[in-house]
Each structure stands twice: as C-alpha cells, then as structure tokens.
Amino acid sequence: MLPENLKENATAAALEAFDGGAVLSGKFDRGELTIDVTPDKIVSVCGFLKYDLGFVRLSTVSGVDWYPAEPRFEVVYHLHSLDRNERLRLKCRLPGSDPQIDSVTEVWRGANWYERETFDLFGVRFRNHPDLRRIMLPDDWQGHPLRKDYNITGDRI
Amino acid sequence: MSDLLTTPIPESEAIEASGAKPRSLTLNMGPQHPSTHGVLRLELELDGETILKCRPDIGYLHTGIEKEFEVKNYQQAVTLTDRIDYLAPLSNNLCYCLAVEKLLGLEIPPLAQWTRVMLTELTRLNSHLVWLGTHAIDIGAMSVFLYCFREREDILRIFEMYSGQRMMTSYFRIGGLALEPPRGWQQRVRTFIEAFPGKVDEYEELLTNNRIWIGRTRGIGYMSIEDMLDLGISGPMLRAAGLKCDARKDQPYSSYEKFDFEVPTRTEGDVYSRYLVRIEEMRQSARIVKQALEGMPTGRWTADAPHVVLPDREKMKTQMEALIYHFKIVTEGFRVPAGEVYQVIESPRGEVGYYVIGDGTTHPYRVHVRGPSFGNLQGVPRMVEGTLIADVIASIGSMDFVLGDCDR
Numbered sequence: 001m002l003p004e005n006l007k008e009n010a011t012a013a014a015l016e017a018f019d020g021g022a023v024l025s026g027k028f029d030r031g032e033l034t035i036d037v038t039p040d041k042i043v044s045v046c047g048f049l050k051y052d053l054g055f056v057r058l059s060t061v062s063g064v065d066w067y068p069a070e071p072r073f074e075v076v077y078h079l080h081s082l083d084r085n086e087r088l089r090l091k092c093r094l095p096g097s098d099p100q101i102d103s104v105t106e107v108w109r110g111a112n113w114y115e116r117e118t119f120d121l122f123g124v125r126f127r128n129h130p131d132l133r134r135i136m137l138p139d140d141w142q143g144h145p146l147r148k149d150y151n152i153t154g155d156r157i
Numbered sequence: 158m159s160d161l162l163t164t165p166i167p168e169s170e171a172i173e174a175s176g177a178k179p180r181s182l183t184l185n186m187g188p189q190h191p192s193t194h195g196v197l198r199l200e201l202e203l204d205g206e207t208i209l210k211c212r213p214d215i216g217y218l219h220t221g222i223e224k225e226f227e228v229k230n231y232q233q234a235v236t237l238t239d240r241i242d243y244l245a246p247l248s249n250n251l252c253y254c255l256a257v258e259k260l261l262g263l264e265i266p267p268l269a270q271w272t273r274v275m276l277t278e279l280t281r282l283n284s285h286l287v288w289l290g291t292h293a294i295d296i297g298a299m300s301v302f303l304y305c306f307r308e309r310e311d312i313l314r315i316f317e318m319y320s321g322q323r324m325m326t327s328y329f330r331i332g333g334l335a336l337e338p339p340r341g342w343q344q345r346v347r348t349f350i351e352a353f354p355g356k357v358d359e360y361e362e363l364l365t366n367n368r369i370w371i372g373r374t375r376g377i378g379y380m381s382i383e384d385m386l387d388l389g390i391s392g393p394m395l396r397a398a399g400l401k402c403d404a405r406k407d408q409p410y411s412s413y414e415k416f417d418f419e420v421p422t423r424t425e426g427d428v429y430s431r432y433l434v435r436i437e438e439m440r441q442s443a444r445i446v447k448q449a450l451e452g453m454p455t456g457r458w459t460a461d462a463p464h465v466v467l468p469d470r471e472k473m474k475t476q477m478e479a480l481i482y483h484f485k486i487v488t489e490g491f492r493v494p495a496g497e498v499y500q501v502i503e504s505p506r507g508e509v510g511y512y513v514i515g516d517g518t519t520h521p522y523r524v525h526v527r528g529p530s531f532g533n534l535q536g537v538p539r540m541v542e543g544t545l546i547a548d549v550i551a552s553i554g555s556m557d558f559v560l561g562d563c564d565r
Contacts, residue, residue: 062525110389
C-alpha cells in the first residue's frame, strides 16, 4: 500500500495500478522516490517499469545489511528513465537465513555484474542468474565482507 | 622413419590422419597487459585472429573501500573517494560531498559551488588528457602522449596550489572547500585556460585527419545505443552513439545550470567518434572553466553550519562556542540524520553514483559507489566478440576505464 502523499506521484501510482499486491510501501524523501516491492514480484515489476514506464537504465544494484534486524538484507535497485528524466529506487527485503531473489538479468542484461557483486559481498543468491560467481574476491574466499557481522579485525591468536 | 621425414604430407591430410578437430585457442590478455592500464584480465577465445568469446575478469584491485567507509566518520571518508577513481579524484569528492550534504540539508555558498565546478572541469580535462595520451600510445601514436602530459602537469600544479596535493586532493569537504582558494589562483588558471584551446588544436592536428589513426579507429568497437543502455554503459560512449545524456544538464548539481555549455554528441558509436566526443568535451570544459573564472562569486568557502564545518583558528582562540564545536567535530565527528540518498554526477568516465545511508550516527551506515568503469566494462564482450584481436586494444582504450573505479 502506498502512503497518501504518494498517490499523486505518477510513477508510484502507475506501479500501484499495475500490481497493487507487489507494492508494500513507498516514500518520497529529499526529492527521491523509493518503493518497497515484494521480492517474488521483482522481475514483473522491473519489466513493467522498463517497458511501460521507460526506465531503460538500471543504474546500479546495491545491497544493505541491517543486522541484527529482520528481514536482514535489502537489495536496492536504482533505476533511471531518460525520457522522464527521473530516478527511482526499488527495494526488496530478504530474510537473514538463505537470502534469495530472482535475477533481473532478463530485463536488463547489465544487471549481471551488479548482482554478482551483491552476491559476492553480501551472499544474496540471485535465482536464474546466468553466471553467479564471485566477481571482486577470489573464488575460494570465505564469507561475505560487506555483511555487518563479518570479522574485520582478524582472529585473535 | 626416414620416409616420413623426407616426404612432405599435405597439411589437411595430416590433420585428418591425426584425428584432431579444429579448435579455438584461449588467450589471456592481462592482468599485466600494458594496454589495460591497471590489472584487467580478458580471457579471449580465438579462432585465428577472430575473437569468438571474451570473458573479462576483474577484481584484482579490489580494496574493500565500501567496507572502509563504515569505519570512518563522514568527513574522514572524503579521503577514500579520491582513491576510487585516481584520475578523477575531485569528481568523486564532489559526488560524495553532495550526497552527504543532501542528507544534512546543507546550503553551500556560491563561491564553493563555483570553485567546485571549475575544479571538476579541470579534473575532466586532466582525465581526458591521460586518456588521450595513453589511448594514442596504445594504438602507436607516441608523441601525443608527451603533449598531453605537458598540459596535465599544468593542471596538477593548479591542484597542488589549491590543496597541496597533486592527485589525491580531497579538496572538497562536506560543507564546502577544505581551504580558502589560494591567492593568485586567477592568474594561474587564466594562463592555463587561455592557452588550452590552442593545445587541443595541436592534438587534433596530430590525430583527427591522421590516416593511420582513422584506419585504426573508424568503424571499430561499434555498439548500438540499445545495447549500451541495456548493459549499463554511460558517459562519453553513450554520447558518441548519439544519445544526449549528461547529468550536468539533466539533473544539474552544484550550480551547473548557471553555466553555458554544449553536450557534444556523434552518431557513429565507434572508437573514432568517442575520440571526437572527448576532444569536444575538452573544449566545452575549457569554456566552463573560463566562465567560472570570470564570474567567480565572492564570500565564504564553507557553509554556515558550525556543527559540521571546523571554525576558523581565530574564532577558536577567542570564542568558547567555537572551541567546543571544534573539539566535538575533531574527536567525534558530526551526526548526520538517518536517511538515504543516491547522488549522481557526470564524471569524465560517465555516471558516478553514491548511495549513502545514514543511521543518525557519525559514521555512514553504508556507502555504495556506482563506478562508471564497472558498468562500462560489462560491455567489453559485446564490443569485441566477432572482431579481430588487434582491435581489442583500440576498443577497450576507447572505454576509458580506471580499474580502481571498477574494483573499488
């Protein structure tokens, strides 16, 4: 459900009209629109945003770890529409144990590396990703460094 | 045995007899190949000289900068942004500062905004000069490199004059500038910028109508706009294919809307057109610098926000309040309200984005950096597959990536 102040926003309203069940909440803060989306529907929502609302660019995908809160992980998609000269942020919240979400590589091929980066540094698995390997760290690396509970001070000897 | 040595066997028969099948050759280009300007490995699958498949391997320069942001306070973290894209440090400084300033709701005085514009445009010149020099040297035009580095030296001296540092300037701080603009900067910048368009003519004389240059670059490394948008490519590459897309015009920041400049575009989308676009960008940047020089406002160089900006030494020694603020900012840092901001600017390489999440403390909760090189490099396979191996160097050179920016 969208909050009242977002009903006027064209993009948010169009998304709500497309699939009301997919939109969990939204906010418009400091001139930036953020919409929370159900993780199961991310591919269809992104497809709609790209093909019907003109968000042709996926600027980046970032992960956020809210440890120890639950749902722990957030996958954040930063979209950009050139025609509307508008930016939009989509968020999906994922649980701490075995975080998984569908890959949006079928919508934007460019999502490939961004999702690999999120997988590498946060350990979020992207289903149906064509090539889900580590990208920054060596293949045999243990753990996911951008998680908040990752040991950064080294082991005590 | 002697028969075998003396009677030549036709090649095709020999292959058939051995039962071997024609197969492709896998070649590792990098991680230490000189043309990658850093540590990038391209795994190329070749059929003769044609590239069948290309798999870029990155991460050699990964330094965990995003993690390091979380243990620095907001102002300290500015120094990390320099090291992300070491050819455009000020662009990264600016983007990060704008993001945090947006979280804080700070108003930046005009002098600081204009100085920021002027220095980021000089950074663009600096970065394009390094690109042009190294791109030309990769393709075989040695002397351009020397010319470009001659001008780059002047720019680095200007940076040194401003900040005391040639490369890792960290000159933009949250709330404005690190120091007051130095005495006599106008003269230095004027001397440089008045001579600069003539220097660009010199580079063009060496390259633009050079038959070898055109032969090596025209029609090479083509990519369509659709492919580029889909793969997340931004910046001059996109403009060379005909899409007028520049954050300085579309979402102006730091008073770019007050400057008069063109966004150059071409339609060919090949290596040569990217060269022409960047050359024209240099001329436009010079125009912006000139406007900034002539219309530079006066006033303070830091925002009126005592809880964020360090007080003057004079005030600190005479006013109790200032001393308290100084102590708090230095020991603890300043608190930034909870919230999130995704700030985008146009760096020399394309779209730089900083996603900063604040949780109300003195340290950023999370900073994600969208480096343009990371997005652009994703397009390498699309650009080089099906072309000849000799063109790989021209193609990836035209992307103008910095591996530090890619791997972070």
